[in-house]
Amino acid sequence: MTEWLERHTPKMVLAPSFVAILIFVYGFIFWTAWVSFTRSRLLPKYELKGTVQYERLMASPRWDTAMDNLFIFGTLFIVISMVLGLFLAILLDQKIRAEGALRTIYLYPMALSMIVTGTAWKWIMNPGLGIEATVRGWGFENFAFDWVVNPDRAIYAVVIAAVWQASGFVMALFLAGLRGVDEEIIKAAQVDGIPTWRIYSAIIIPSMAPIFLSAFIVLAHLAIKSFDLVIALTGGGPGYATDLPATYMYAMAFSRGDIGQAASSAMVMMGVVFAIVVPYLYSELRAKHD
Amino acid sequence: MTDFTQPHTQAGAPSAAKGINWTHLALRWLLFTLLGLFALFYLMPLFVMVTTSLKSLDEIRTGSLIALPREVTFDAWRTAWSGTCTGVQCEGLRPYFWNSVIMTVPAVILATMLGAMNGYVIAQWRFKGANLIFSLMLFGCFIPFQVVLLPMARMLGIMGLAGSIPGLIVVHVIYGIGFTTLFFRNYYVTIPAELTKAAKVDGAGFFRIFWSIFLPLSLPIVVVTVIWQFTNIWNDFLFGVSFSQAGTQPVTVALNNIVNSTTGVKEYNVDMAAAIIAALPTLLVYVVAGKYFIRGLTAGSVKG
């Protein structure tokens, strides 16, 4: 008996977490998937009715806006954060004396809740009293910066706040990557008389491909899940102008009482996330197991 | 785990023999100017938040966004902490701040402990299927939580935990296990398997080996994990807003209610003070243990 216990202790220790994950992740995904194929409204029904919820989703102009926004927001957020992050990392990699302090400054927004970020930027971009008013106060009477309240521009305001929050993190990733490049290769290039910018563009940056991938995955993941920032900054408005799939899902689940729509929109979100993350994780896990 | 080691040397100091290298000097100035401008960009919101929170409403309406307060007043802070209204109640952020504390502390401790044990098993006591279990846990880290929101709400109802802080603790622990397990697993995998073997030959069992050998080695990864969990759970909004009710909301939800409440006069100074209060614990952790915070971030993103 003690022998048996001894041999199976590790499994028994892992079991509760495993069961929890099985139920609360995979079981719940299954539940949501199932419900997304029913006519559930205020209460879940379990009778399968085909793809009616997905058809409703596709027909909904609000969902249409949400997906468009996700595309605009995701693309801009990822591209700008990556470019800015890489640029900052390269600047910081030039033997700067104050590097530690600057790094701390660039990265601190990552420690904040997105609600805090949203609150701060909402105030800063507030047309009446924020940047617009300040610049006008300097004498530029025609200066306009009303993105937060302008339906055509509001999603870009979200991009600004999101980039402010996450680009420092990308900087940290890239800086670690730059420092991880084999010192000897760089010395060899210097001895060969290759100019610094060529060393970066031809040697260091190409060798950081895995870090670009990591940064991309994390940012894409953040973009798809981002919910708090929109809620705090624009509340999804004006109107539905800054709705994202995440806010759409939440609205359907908790204020509209439309469980079928909530479930099907969540499933679409998961589809998007997994289309990006699964190949990445798969290759990572495979590489590690060999 | 990533640390910032010494910078590369390609910047190259100007050689003394050539005298002053003007191009180099100009480039250095450009570099510092750029770095300084970016620092301003990142600091500006914090600066605006702090100065706004110290101004009176009158001064905010008449003055400039980026001006320092003419007269420093802590009224807004007092109101934010104990007087401002979130919906119908007007007790300030204080009760919600404590809600967050009593939600975050146990959730962090539980998730870290479970992660440590799981990581130890997966890294050092491999058995058939352990890798599959690890992969399943890892995929669990990446799901958009929207996909579990509806069934979780029902499950909490069934368990009698709907709208309660213990319910939120359960949620945070369950969806934190994946990451904490990943952290500890990646740390313990670097510890040679021979250590476990030696301890087995010495007669120690599963728990003894963990307690006497692995736990004393674990301080750095415990710090990283605790900071990661603390930041994530404290800053969470989605679970908080979905699974709480009046009275049990965490501070992020309360902050959002304050800021986006449409009744009464908009008190921007109170909003900013409240935002800073909500942000203080994680900012403090960041300032005190930034190194570990960064390690958690990079470890959480560079997988496997």
Add this chain to the structure above:
Amino acid sequence: MAPILDIKNLYKNYGAVEILKDINVAIEPGDFLVLVGPSGCGKSTLLNCIAGLEPITSGTLSIGGQDMTHVSPKDRDIAMVFQSYALYPTMSVAKNITFGMKVRGVDAATQERKLKEVASQLQIEQLLHRRPGQLSGGQRQRVAMGRALVRDPKLFLFDEPLSNLDAKLRVEMRSEIKKLHQNLGATMVYVTHDQIEAMTLATKIVVLKGGVVQQIGTPAEIYNNPANLFVADFMGSPAMNLIPAKTRQNGSGTEVEISRGDGSAIVLKDSHSRDLPEDVILGLRPEDIAEAGFRAGQDVQQAQCMIEMVEPAGADTFVVSELGGKQVTARLHAETSARAGAMLDLAFDLGKVSYFAPGTGERLN
């Protein structure tokens, strides 16, 4: 005497891969058994099986006459020294050494006494309060040994314990382990890929390749009568010369014909009549080929060979000549007159010869 370690028909598989195949080894108390072979031959796996750290797929394993096949490591009465030493990094040297006793509930006074004994035996008294991180490689090695010694087990297991040390220290620790074995009269099982370690330490050697035992014997048996081409090539440095040759029976003896580099043949006469096929591989150790006039005996045969290379090595000088299409090394005395590019009379001691079948590699004599 009953064998202290007895392994019968041991098989070990990882999934479909057979790591160890039908291992049968038994040793007496006081033996020093060395498991030797190239990396991946299964020697460390076999040691882990003996320790109980790896379950075996089939077969039996007994220690001290008791069946231990399914017994966990802690109940096998063994101690083990690991390649990386596996010292517990957060414990002091003293705690490292006493951990096993503490786990087993040995009283504090006994722990203290045994710690003192072992520490003085290994001369590590002054290190007892340090952490492993503050020790040099050699000191860590001693602590790891101390952790094993203090347990006073039936069986000591060593998993390549010297491979992380530099060359000089390795030789020192080697002789120290040998002394320890002699002083304690303990039974040891030792894994190494270094055949010199195997030769110097062992009372019994098991040569493994691909999970199969190639030969079991004393160092002298293994060295002088290798069971096959693999063992012949693996044990000894420089390696045994393995020269393709043709044989024919000639009256009372055997004639061995070897082609030289220039195409001409030399014929050596072995006075023993042997039942050999025509094509064989002739095995002769470098020290069994000497300069003519420096080796005498019944089966010493001389032949002129073209010397292609001369390598003085201090005490000896090695010369290389092409024979049978192979680079053949001879070990000459230091003051030899051999010159590269010149002919030299070499004396082949066929009394020490081994014959192998070219196809199977098995020993023929």
